[in-house]
Amino acid sequence: MAFDADEDILQDFIVEAGEILEKLSEQLVDLEQNPDDGELLNAIFRGFHTVKGGAGFLQLDALVNCCHSAENVFDTLRNHKREVDSELMDTVLEALDHTNAMFEQVRHREELTPAPDELIAALDALALPQAAAEQADAKPRPREDEPAASDETNGDITDEEFEQLLDALHGDGPVSGPATGAAETPSEETSGGASDEITDDEFEALLDELHGKGKFTAEPAAGTPDKDSDNADEQITDDEFENLLDELHGKGKSPTPAESEKEAVTPPPPEPARQKSPKAPGAPTRESAPVAETTVRVDTRRLDDIMNMVGELVLVRNRLQRLGSESESEHMHKAVSNLDVVTTDLQAAVMQTRMQPxxxxxxxxxxxxxxxxxxxxxxxxxxxxxxxxxxxxxxxxxxxxxxxxxxxxxxxxxxxxxxxxxxxxxxxxxxxxxxxxxxxxxxxxxxxxxxxxxxxxxxxxxxxxxxxxxxxxxxxxxxxxxxxxxxxxxxxxxxxxxxxxxxxxxxxxxxxxxxxxxxxxxxxxxxxxxxxxxxxxxLTLAIMPTLMVMLGRQSFALPLVNVVEIFHLDLTRTNIVDGRECIVVRDKVYPLFHVKRWLVQGAAAEEETHNGHVVIVAMGTHQVGFVVDELIGQEEVVIKPLGQALQGTPGMAGATITGDGRIALIIDVPSLLQHYS
The missing domain is CATH 3.30.565.10 (Histidine kinase-like ATPase, C-terminal domain)
Known part of the structure; x- marks a missing residue:
């Protein structure tokens, strides 16, 4: 594991892989409903492949192995060698769970916990074509005292095994050892010597044996094409070559040896193929200008700080609006109006940066x-x-x-x-x-x-x-x-x-x-x-629209989301239902609550007038009436946490500074009713 890599590279991997893994969960469930969706199969294959590539660059081997095995399964599926079923999806979703767990460990810079060997084995079995898997199950198991070739060679095919495979293809008898006059040639001599060099026809025959006839056969053009142009049309792709290596070496191996095998076994491409191949990525043309980045990654704490500063600006705006309304200066009114527009736009822009779908x-x-x-x-x-x-x-x-x-x-x-x-x-x-x-x-x-x-x-x-x-x-x-x-x-x-x-x-x-x-x-x-x-x-918790009310000489803010309607009431025209004071409005009964008796100390019933303002507030399907002394109006407030002395006060969600510079408490309607009623 290499967490000592460049922090920017690691962060890029975390961002990219995080988005891919989020999509994979939804894509996999969608695939179970639409198993024949080729585009979806390719998208899932690319997802695991991309995460594997990034993890390989950071040397996160456990994550590479799990993604590689899952990737192989979807390579088999997209080549129509196996069908999607619930049991297969159970295994792949379990692999995704382990991938997500390892990704969280990467995010927290922790040691990776590899996926269980049984899960990797199950994925490797599902990566085999359906017919090959059934044949493998039917074959007798090797004796325990007989060492497996993969144990001795770490999964690499030996020269002797390759010779035997070629002899089997050409109809020769099985070769138990090197033929007379033919020395045991190492891989370098195999690729470079004239006598033991694998020809194009032999390589085609090998591919046909592994994948079936006609898999990689190109359609001849009209006339008789020359050999070079024929070879150019029959170049094996990277995906096909990786499948070939997986067939020879076993699933789940690191992709690094595959590159060396590709150089050792693949015949050099003929000249026409080189001419057709696109330019290497490392050699940009003079016409292609670098594309400027259009996004920048910002720490969410910085966005929170900016939002807090915008909140303070909103409070100053409210204060200036109150002062401007008392001024007779036209210039003052214009300046305050411009400030209001700019502050509103800035508030909306900063809120947009915090928005997520x-x-x-x-x-x-x-x-x-x-x-x-x-x-x-x-x-x-x-x-x-x-x-x-x-x-x-x-x-x-x-x-x-x-x-x-x-x-x-x-x-x-x-x-x-x-x-x-x-x-x-x-x-x-x-x-x-x-x-x-x-x-x-x-x-x-x-x-x-x-x-x-x-x-x-x-x-x-x-x-x-x-x-x-x-x-x-x-x-x-x-x-x-x-x-x-x-x-x-x-x-x-x-x-x-x-x-x-x-x-x-x-x-x-x-x-x-x-x-x-x-x-x-x-x-x-x-x-x-x-x-x-x-x-x-x-939409946001940072700035809240409220209805400002007065209870005695103290200001309070009611969240506007809870307010249904407001009306003036003669408090002598109330009714008592189940021992509770109620009012009837448009044939509907609302329980009445005198918030002032709860919140303002020293408020006696005899001090209250016969007239008052009633604010109907809603909590779910319940609606009740709050009796208040005075209505100030609607105001956007910034929620500030209560100090230690007031923390935990029932019915209080926080505090704010009003437009006239005073402190107002923000009422938590559900908590208030639950505690006092």
Whole structure:
């Protein structure tokens, strides 16, 4: 292993190989669905070949061997010598897992753990053509006391074996040793001596013996071409020569000896072939100018620092806008307006540098669904839409685990077994659809399945049995509220616990994680038709649109993603339902919460007026009314972490500096209600 190589070269390998390995996981699952896709087979072959080449340059031998064996399998597949099946894909996917594990070790500069010998042997067996593999299984095994030629020569064919192979081709008797008058010629003499030199016809016959007649035979042109032009058309390619060496030497050897064998055995190409060959890469023509690089690699921490500075600039912009509104100077108004435009553009540009396509998360799901469906004896197709939708890189990383939980839940709980689906008149193969789209300054993610759906009555009874509701309260739950019970802690509809689900953990963790991202989570379902889980998250976590409100003399910021509507209210016209103060708006009942009583010390009920502003906020399908003293307006804020003295304060997500220079606390709506109500 050579981690002492140039750091730039190592980083280039990590970036390139990382992208290739991400694609391979999706391509392999796609290949299982489309085994005859020649372009896909070639793409996978090139992927393993490219990673092998980079690893070989860095002397990462364990990674080279695993990729080389996998590459050989796909070379056999693309030459139509073997067919794709589930058992083959299981082995190749296992090889990809070990390749990914070794790649992570390279990323962390750790010693590589080679793939198991059994896996390499299994890959090498799959790299043999189907007929050859069956013949190899039928042949008797060599005696244990008989040393194998590969043990003595490290897999290289000896001169004597090569002589015997040639004699067998020409019909001569088997040669047990050198013939009289013919000395044992080393490889240098074999390639250079006139008497023992292999001719073009002999080499063609050798290839025909290994690959079958006509494999490399060129179609003669009209007339009788001369020998040189004939040879020029019949030049063996690098891939064909590597296959030939693999047949002779065994699979999985380092590519370095292959180059020396190529020089020793291949006859020198005739002059016309040299004229036809393109110029060597090392000799650029005068017309080809070097292409300037259009990309540059930047540490993500530097992007985070720039984003923080843009955030500070946004705060200054807000402050100047507030001051400018109080000024009567036209020049001041123009300067502040220009600053606002430039700051907004700069903020958008910096945010764009942090954006990544959601495909970085979606790319892992074909493998997740494939393995889970195979393990549970189900047939499931994964369909993905909106993979190019961009969002903040921090959100891409944070959404990975919640989405894995939800997709696994759809396959486990949602999709029925093929037999059950047939009985219901459905196709044997179920479908899980993963979608992403941008809606304003938010991203909408949805996970759909065409499975069994959910029965709200079963969920009500489960909620009563778990002690979450009494029977009367459970009966008042709407169907959508019942569906959202699956996110309650310890709630599970599985009768049997498996290694996939049934313990009641996972879905509540998903809800907590989405809430931490200032997102919303909701479920809709139709019994017998399927379910849909919808996630709504902001594009970025760095700068948040908020509604600024006043409680007493203190400013607070409500995340705008939670705000549904605002209205003025006569607080004397409220009702009491189940001991809780409520209001009725357009025939809908909203529980009322006086946030000031919770957050502002010394706020007495008698100090409150009969009139107030009510902000309806939403958490999933639940909507409640927050009573506030004053509405200031919408403002973009930069989230700052709370100091040590305030860390862990219930209902607080952080702090910010308002346009008038004061500090405002940012309200975490789910946490606030969970703690105080």
């Amino acid at each position: 959601i495909k970085k998360v979606f790319g892992r799901f074909p493998r997740v669904v494939r393995d889970l469906a195979r393990n549970m004896k189900k047939e499931v197709t994964l369909v993905m839409h909106g993979e190019d939708t961009d969002l903040d890189k921090n959100l891409v990383e944070a959404l990975s685990d919640p989405l894995v939980h939800l997709v696994r839940n759809s396959v486990d709980h949602g999709i029925e077994s093929p037999e059950v689906r047939e009985q219901k008149g459905k196709p044997r193969k179920g479908t899980v659809t993963l979608s992403a789209e941008q809606e304003g300054d938010h991203i909408l993610l949805s996970i759909d399945d065409d499975g069994a759906g959910m029965d709200p009555e079963v969920l009500r009874q489960k909620a009563v049995a778990k002690g979450l509701y009494d029977q009367e309260a459970a009966d008042r739950l709407t169907d959508n509220e019942c569906f959202n019970l699956i996110f309650a802690a310890g709630f599970s509809t599985k009768e049997q616990v498996s290694d996939v689900s049934g313990r009641g953990v996972g879905m509540d963790v998903v809800k907590t994680k989405i809430s931490q991202l200032n997102g919303q989570l909701s479920v809709v379902s139709a019994q017998g038709k399927g379910s849909r889980i919808i996630i709504k998250v902001p």
